[in-house]
Amino acid sequence: MSFHFDTLIDRRNTRSYKWDQREALFGNKDILPLWVADMDFPSPPAVQEVLKQRASLGAYGYAIREDSYFESIQNWFQRRHNWKLEKEWIVDSPSVVTTLSLAVELFSEPGAPVVLQSPVYYPFYDVITSNERTVATNPLVIRNGRFEMDFDHLETLFQGGAKLLLLCSPHNPGGRVWDREELVALGELCLRYGVIVVSDEIHCDLVFDGHQHTPFATLSPAIADITITALAATKTFNLPGLLTSFMVVSNKTLRSQLEKRLKTLSLHMAQHFAQDAVEAAYREGEEWLEAMLEYVKGNLDYALAYLEEHAPLIKPLKPDGTYLLWLDCRELGLDKNGLKDLMYKKAKVAFNEGSIFGSEGEGWLRMNLACPRYIVEQALAQFCEAAKG
Template sequence: MAYNFDELIERRNTRSYKWDQVKTLFGDEDILPLWVADMDFYSPPAVRKVIQERAEIGIFGYSFRTPSYLESITNWFKRRHQWTIKSDWIVDVPSVVTTLSLSIDLFTEKGDSVVIQSPVYYPFYDVIKGNGRKIERNPLQMINGRYEMDFAHLETLFAAGAKMMLLCNPHNPGGRVWERETLERLAQLALQYNVIIVSDEIHCDLTFPEHPYTPFASLSEEVANITVTALAATKTFNLPGLHTSFAVISNPSMRAIFDQRVKVLSIHMASHFAQDAVQAAYNESEQWLEDMLVYVKGNMDYAVAYLAEHAPAIKPLLSEGTYLLWLDCRAISEEPAVLKELMHKKAKVAFNEGSMFGVEGAGWLRVNMACPRSILEQALKQFADAIKG
């Protein structure tokens, strides 16, 4: 492997949300943090190099978006995911959650119902509630150890007048990479009931062999026409602090509305660093991604084997994608407070407590596997020892 993902990089005192907030959030600065979804790995060398070069310019003035930036995106999705995106479908926004929130604001009315499939990434709740819309939950069903969509219930929500659905593809938490057939069934219902799909595909590059990602909007032109896809290079290449993402909207009237609001809010200007970083990521860092995925899969396998031996009451859900492992801890407790006490006070680790993803997540914990193996080993040992204790 050309990259050393075992390297321990000191992130404390770097204003890292993950590392430097543990005392504030979890009560003890010695807690090992494996929670918020960024990686404890250096970003790819090509990305670091262009950022250093941009920093050397020393004048951080306004910059603009170039055709080469757009090409790096369209080429990436064509090459890696066989999805043809036209450059003019791409609207830059600071973050994926911005796209979710703006889409709700622009394409639904106050009081409208927006569907989510819980348990799900917690800002999905915030953007619906914060925009004055109604959350309609279509809880995922656990079938043979995998999450599946409940199409019968979904249809009742669509038939009752839901205007939009926030899809998480691949799904966080649970690491479910939705198959083409599942997405086709969803698309059929959305078309039948005129429901707009806002598809958060930020984890799209983080899938394991045998679980290919299908872009929802790639299913057909008709499906693309009712879809806003929220994408970014930030999760894939560990750049979330650069705050850069893009929406892909092929429907011209929806795109015009979205684009106009982005300009009115004045959040359209390219950041000094972001464009070069995204280009270096998509054009020059594919091997880094391949190696990182192998390393993270190794971490996943290690964790599953370790827990089976040392904490057999904990049942991990096998991740098909994302670098997040979703642990069923219900045999220990379904009480969020009990699991928090176990993590923070006894084990001195911080995983994400599951009820933050919705009531269905109570009794579950989400562990971030994008860290050097030695950190994972230490965290799992502390966790298993605390359970035994």
């Protein structure tokens, strides 16, 4: 089957977060948007079909969750990630960030340190600070052109009393797909200090050939016991607007607390459209996913080659996965406002400005590669031309 990744869906005036906020956020309604992490690709045909069918029903009442939904998740994770999930471990949550926030609320004390490894997806900070906890930062280090974890510094944070860690795996914005050995080292350290881990694995399916995602909870039964894994089909299949996700928690005590809190907030009901979409994606979306990853890899290769030739001062971190590219622009000598000016006013492109991912992200930009190749080409041409001065 062929898919149409080269064709742009015109999402202007569709209440699109990415396309319809350009004037408000960047001061220009014609700017090329390569920022927030949703794709400009159509979702798999089977997803579109099932949603059309649901919509044609005409009655959008309360819904239940059926076994086939859970089975589609179990089959996918067994097949793609060699992870055997028990049905009762799977708990729906409206979004991954909801799961992160609930875990912070339930498994840390007010004011307590909660660890993240920066730079990282910006809501990691928000869920800590809005729950009135303290961000304990373990900055990632760049070694051999990739992010690595600083275990010595991490241990000092655990010695200082941190009991909760938010892990981003694969990593946004750096695109690292953590090696098994690194994750084992992390898990052992967490076990030694009695630290609970919330592992955000929303990017787990977005991994390029030659790399393998390891679910943190599969490392050992002891590690599974301290882990809440936050997952969703939304990033993989471009469904984020459906607001649906799930967590996997094999530890019954942790799971019961999360379920209770979801119910207290009345976040436990099934969303009418989401289940159909998720089930169709997991059952019939694999071919689409493989084709999409190949297309994004083509965009990545293009971007790396173009930057090397036309903007050698900009140094990208080569990602192992995700559709995000983290660009080191520090040699341009611009502060964050300078970078915004360069993007929004001169180049007329919107990447994400790096400091929102933490102070370690200052001087960096994050580019979204999940769009037709010609948009990547146009955005890079405009950006590199503007960066020349």
